[in-house]
Amino acid sequence: MKLQLHVWGPAFNLPSIEAQSIPPSPPTGELPALQNGSVWVSRFRNIVDYLRKYSNGEWDLDRDLTDAGQADNTAFSSFIESRGQALIDLSLYVSSQNYNGNTSPAYGALLQWPNQWIFPPKLHSAAKARTEHLGLSSLDLQAMEEERQRKQSAAVATGQIPKNFIQSPRETVSGLLGRTAQQNHFRIDALTGEFFEPLEAMLGKKSYLLAANETDSPASLDCIALGYLSLSHIPDLTQPWLHESMRAKAPLLSAYTERMRLRCFGQAPVEVAHAFEPLSAPPSSLPWRAPGRLSVAAVGSTLLATLADSTPFLRDIRMNNRLKQEAESEDSELNPIERNALSMFADASKKDMYVSIATVVAGTAALVGYMLHAGLISVTTQSEEEEEDEDFEMFNPGQAGDFLGSLGDTGIF
Amino acid sequence: MPPATEAVQPENKTPSFFTVPTPIKALFDKFPLATYPANDIPQRSPFRRQENQLFVFSEPANARHGRPSFNPQCLKWQAYLKFVGVDFEITPSNNHASPTGALPFLLPSLPTNAPEAIPSHKLQKWAIEQVHCEEEQQLNLRFEVYASLLDHRIRNAWLYMLYLDSENFNAVARRLYVIPASTNTLVRTTLGFQLQTAARDELLKSSSYVDAAELEADAASAFQALSALLGEDDHFFARPNPGLFDASVFAYTHLILEEGMGWKRNRLATLLREHTNLVQHRERLLRFF
Numbered sequence: 039m040k041l042q043l044h045v046w047g048p049a050f051n052l053p054s055i056e057a058q059s060i061p062p063s064p065p066t067g068e069l070p071a072l073q074n075g076s077v078w079v080s081r082f083r084n085i086v087d088y089l090r091k092y093s094n095g096e097w098d099l100d101r102d103l104t105d106a107g108q109a110d111n112t113a114f115s116s117f118i119e120s121r122g123q124a125l126i127d128l129s130l131y132v133s134s135q136n137y138n139g140n141t142s143p144a145y146g147a148l149l150q151w152p153n154q155w156i157f158p159p160k161l162h163s164a165a166k167a168r169t170e171h172l173g174l175s176s177l178d179l180q181a182m183e184e185e186r187q188r189k190q191s192a193a194v195a196t197g198q199i200p201k202n203f204i205q206s207p208r209e210t211v212s213g214l215l216g217r218t219a220q221q222n223h224f225r226i227d228a229l230t231g232e233f234f235e236p237l238e239a240m241l242g243k244k245s246y247l248l249a250a251n252e253t254d255s256p257a258s259l260d261c262i263a264l265g266y267l268s269l270s271h272i273p274d275l276t277q278p279w280l281h282e283s284m285r286a287k288a289p290l291l292s293a294y295t296e297r298m299r300l301r302c303f304g305q306a307p308v309e310v311a312h313a314f315e316p317l318s319a320p321p322s323s324l325p326w327r328a329p330g331r332l333s334v335a336a337v338g339s340t341l342l343a344t345l346a347d348s349t350p351f352l353r354d355i356r357m358n359n360r361l362k363q364e365a366e367s368e369d370s371e372l373n374p375i376e377r378n379a380l381s382m383f384a385d386a387s388k389k390d391m392y393v394s395i396a397t398v399v400a401g402t403a404a405l406v407g408y409m410l411h412a413g414l415i416s417v418t419t420q421s422e423e424e425e426e427d428e429d430f431e432m433f434n435p436g437q438a439g440d441f442l443g444s445l446g447d448t449g450i451f
Numbered sequence: 452m453p454p455a456t457e458a459v460q461p462e463n464k465t466p467s468f469f470t471v472p473t474p475i476k477a478l479f480d481k482f483p484l485a486t487y488p489a490n491d492i493p494q495r496s497p498f499r500r501q502e503n504q505l506f507v508f509s510e511p512a513n514a515r516h517g518r519p520s521f522n523p524q525c526l527k528w529q530a531y532l533k534f535v536g537v538d539f540e541i542t543p544s545n546n547h548a549s550p551t552g553a554l555p556f557l558l559p560s561l562p563t564n565a566p567e568a569i570p571s572h573k574l575q576k577w578a579i580e581q582v583h584c585e586e587e588q589q590l591n592l593r594f595e596v597y598a599s600l601l602d603h604r605i606r607n608a609w610l611y612m613l614y615l616d617s618e619n620f621n622a623v624a625r626r627l628y629v630i631p632a633s634t635n636t637l638v639r640t641t642l643g644f645q646l647q648t649a650a651r652d653e654l655l656k657s658s659s660y661v662d663a664a665e666l667e668a669d670a671a672s673a674f675q676a677l678s679a680l681l682g683e684d685d686h687f688f689a690r691p692n693p694g695l696f697d698a699s700v701f702a703y704t705h706l707i708l709e710e711g712m713g714w715k716r717n718r719l720a721t722l723l724r725e726h727t728n729l730v731q732h733r734e735r736l737l738r739f740f
Contacts, residue, residue, distance in 0.1 A: 084665070109679035110593075112672045117599040123657075168656050236592045382617050387651075390644050412472050 082265075083115075086258050103257060107248050111259045114240065114247065118259075121233040122266035124169050128226070129270065129280040131165035139276040226279060234288040237263070241290050245297075256298075264302065267295040503537065504558040505529060506544035508627070514541040519740055521627050521712065523609065523702040525555045528574050530698035532557075533739050535584040545632065575695065587694045594688070594696060597680055600673040601699050607654055608670035608719055609703060611663060614650035618715040626713070671722045678726035685735065693736055704733040 103111060130141045145158040241247055246256045247263055270280050271292060285292050471479075507525035509518070520526045520541070532539055539557065549556050551570045557577070558568055569577050579586060588594045613624050620643070629643045654661050677700060681687055687696045706712060707719045708730065714720070724730060 083669075105679045109676035110596075112676040113593070113597045113600050113680075116604055116673070117596040120599050120603045164656075232595060236596050239592045383615055386617055386647075390648070393640075393644070 082262065102255070103248065107257070110240075110248055111257055114237070114259050115262050117236070118262050118266050121229075122270065125229060125233055125280060126266060126269050127165035127169045128229075129275070131162050132169055133277050133279075135276040137162060140274075227283070230280065230283040231287060234284060234291060237267075238288040238291050241294055243290070245294075260298065264295065264298045267291065268299050271295050501560060503539040503560045504542050505532065505539045505555055506542050506548060506557070507555045508545065509541055509543040510627075510631075511543050514543045517541055517740060519705055519709075519737075520555075521706065522554065523606075523706060524553075524571065526705065527698050527702035528555045528571055530693075530701050530736065530739070531695050532574070532578060534693040534698060534736075535578050535582050537578055537581055584694070587688070587690075587696060591688050593680070597677065598696065598699060600676055601703065603657075604669040604673040605703050607657070608666045609707075610650045610653060611661065611666050612714075612717070612719055614647050615654070615661065615663075616716055619717075620647065622713050622715045667718055667722065670719055674723055674726055674729065678729050681728050681732060683728070686732075693739075697732070697736060700729070701733055701736045704729055705737065708733055 129136060131137050142158045142162075145161075146154045148154075149157060237247070246260050248257045248259055267284075270284050272278070272281060275281065505528070507514075507520040507529055508522040509520045509525070513519075517540075520529055529541065544554060546552055546554060548554075549570070550568050553571065555574070556568045556570050557574060559577070575586070578584060612619055614620055624646065625639075625643055628646060629639050632642055633639055651661065654666075686693045687700065688694075690697075693701075704723060707717065707723055
């Protein structure tokens with residue numbers, strides 16, 4: 039049985055639009071996923087582990103690394119995954135012009151109805167949630183921004199920097215974090231600098247990030263780097279700020295990305311046609327296999343699932359059930375203690391949810407009671423008003439969570 | 452008819468959603484009934500601040516002896532200030548006391564030209580101004596890279612262990628964060644629920660489901676990388692004195708290994724004890740307290 043890698047399809051002349059490279063066909067609901075007969079493995083590190091075990095250590099890109107090399111491999115992977123993901127989120131999803139002009143149409147070309155209307159907004163909001171709190175301890179934007187602003191005003195005052203250089207293009211990342219364009223510009227500048235500079239210094243003149251000499255082969259870090267960097271390096275976006283800053287700040291890294299891309303994915307740009315019609319399309323260096331057409335039943339179940347997932351409470355119930363299923367299924371790789379913990383967690387959050395339902399019901403009842411008492415609504419128009427209020431109330435538990443989440447980001451955790 | 456009377460007219464209509472009901476308006480019109488002079492400052496607050504005050508999550512008894520905080524963020528800065536040699540006192544506090552909504556923050560001692568609170572992200576800059584220590588991020592390109600292991604992989608495993616493992620949550624997080632916050636059962640229940648939800652949301656940001664085994668495997672590889680980075684040295688990056696990176700590592704390793712935390716299930720400690728140099732690193736730094 040051949041190994042099959044299920045990925046998000048091609049976009050921007052790259053083989054996959056996702057850095058780690060979902061239509062919900064794998065049981066775990068995540069891509070990339072590797073299928074070997076009935077075994078499914080998802081996420082990059084799990085796939086690397088699985089391939090190593092599957093081949094008895096033969097297919098291990100990291101086998102020649104020293105201890106220090108292994109440590110660098112882990113640390114730089116974590117660095118690229120965290121920082122690179124944030125930048126790609128900002129570039130492809132949060133920058134609304136790029137999202138509307140490039141990302142969303144690219145997904146549209148990959149997905150069949152109705153998924154093309156359902157998945158991109160989901161990914162969009164996930165990306166926004168991920169980049170919302172860029173005040174991580176190591177991404178200290180506030181302090182950096184103030185310092186830069188001080189320097190900037192000092193520089194302008196002494197006439198060191200021409201005025202037109204300071205004015206960043208207003209529309210570049212408008213809407214990002216609700217700040218003005220200039221502030222955005224400096225934040226982005228700091229973020230990209232922090233991300234590219236260590237990688238550029240690490241790469242130096244070498245052919246691979248961790249290579250000690252000319253004959254070394256790439257490590258798994260190079261695969262991760264290729265994934266994230268090639269998505270940072272897409273030139274033809276509506277607002278190519280990430281591409282520009284990468285070229286300016288890390289010329290060696292840009293050349294490396296280009297070189298690796300040619301080596302892994304071949305000379306010809308990868309087009310959507312390769313993935314969906316492998317026979318009629320021009321030859322490609324990757325062994326594509328088209329996904330099956332969606333059946334009517336699959337379309338129907340996707341629609342239902344989306345509808346259920348976007349209904350408050352119903353969504354929570356479904357999430358808990360999924361967790362519990364995962365916990366109790368025999369073939370999940372959890373040991374009994376973990377399984378027990380996960381299933382208890384699912385039960386607990388179910389209880390939490392009933393508490394919040396009760397709160398909402400009580401709150402709504404109190405509000406309606408007050409409105410009746412104050413004579414704001416009469417009994418005849420009650421049903422209409424009540425519905426509106428209910429919607430309003432239903433979102434409250436989430437807002438409370440957000441509030442604590444923002445505290446939690448910097449405070450309690 | 453002049454326009455003024457037209458504008459007054461609608462007020463006599465049926466009450467809208469936003470008008471205050473008459474009895475409540477009448478009640479509030481009576482306020483303030485009397486204005487009292489401001490209270491004195493409480494006895495326990497220092498009359499003249501001689502020392503810098505660092506506000507952290509801590510139990511009052513431990514705070515008096517300058518013992519480590521039980522919150523990794525707070526402990527990181529507490530340890531850092533100790534390592535670089537800034538004198539300060541610990542004040543037990545909570546989020547609501549902080550101007551930014553997050554702990555730790557520091558009130559510099561008088562006399563000072565800027566008597567305002569310093570939030571955690573400016574503490575390093577402040578310490579550099581005070582004692583002229585180095586800005587370590589600039590010295591080694593691996594600083595930020597390895598710090599991402601702590602900020603993501605180890606932090607995520609920590610969040611899972613402390614908040615989402617229900618036995619640990621009841622034994623540790625409830626005791627440290629929830630019970631001191633209020634005596635009201637309802638408030639405690641809500642706060643506990645909110646903490647768990649916030650932790651879960653944080654973990655779900657980077658993946659579509661919470662996989663405890665994977666979080667632990669990530670933490671294990673992170674410990675391995677940190678152990679290799681430390682090697683045979685006393686401090687990270689072979690520095691003669693401990694610094695910010697040592698403080699960041701210590702903040703997690705100490706709390707994971709500390710018996711007094713009362714962990715019910717502590718997989719991270721098992722993983723961490725495999726690396727004796729990290730355990731010794733923690734013991735060396737604990738002598739500062």
